[in-house]
Amino acid sequence: MRRALPRTMQTKVEDIRVLYFAGDRVEPYVQIIAVNEPKRRQSICSSEESEAEESDDRAYVEDLLPMLCDHSQLLEDHHLESLATHMPARTQGYPWQLAYSTADHGTSLKTLYRSMAGLDSPVLLVVKDMNNKVFGAFSTSPFRVSDYCYGTGETFLYTFSPDFKAYRWSGENSYFVSGHLESLQIGGGVGGFGLWLDADLYRGASYSCPTFCNQPLSTEEEFIVQDLEVWTIQNATCPPYTKGRK
Structure with missing residues (x-):
């Protein structure tokens, strides 16, 4: 049934x-x-x-x-997580030390150059503008005054505005970093600099440039700097910052 x-x-x-x-x-x-x-x-x-x-x-x-040896006012965990996977392999596993910050050293490009004197290691530039946008550049050489451009193809620009994006070397030219007393320039060619800072580290600009084929790093091509930090990689060990990376 x-x-x-x-x-x-x-x-x-x-x-x-x-x-x-x-x-x-x-x-x-x-x-x-x-x-x-x-x-x-x-x-x-x-x-x-x-x-x-x-x-x-x-x-x-x-x-x-990276293990931060000092306190950062700009880098948080989510910033480091995004940046970590884009750093050259040779930089991984080494501690990062704060070489310069506007909060500790004032706003002077000359002072920034002096803080880089004697260094022979890659550096990470972190900028926060008045719109609270965070962006910057990784340079394979410490910033210094020079009559010619320096750096290698590992140099790149990055931004967190609105989401993380890294702009690597396009191979178009080798205008990686150019340091002058009146300005710091990263990336260049027809159209402008990928990242430009004035002598007082107060005004800055970011344009699309052939070196990295980047978009402007901030929401505005010309911006006012709120804070700035430069981190350097050190081969020597250092005590980690115990209060976290914030």
């Missing part, structure tokens, strides 16, 4: 499978299995695998995070 399925099952007959079991020593019985159940289980397994992969990725990024 065929029995009608319960009303709750009639609405989605296509989602179920009815299996009939019988045997010499087994009482006959019927088992109802939802067809989409294996798919649901597979989805759960895939989700668990995805979460495990994401956890591994997070652990990998955390391993790349």
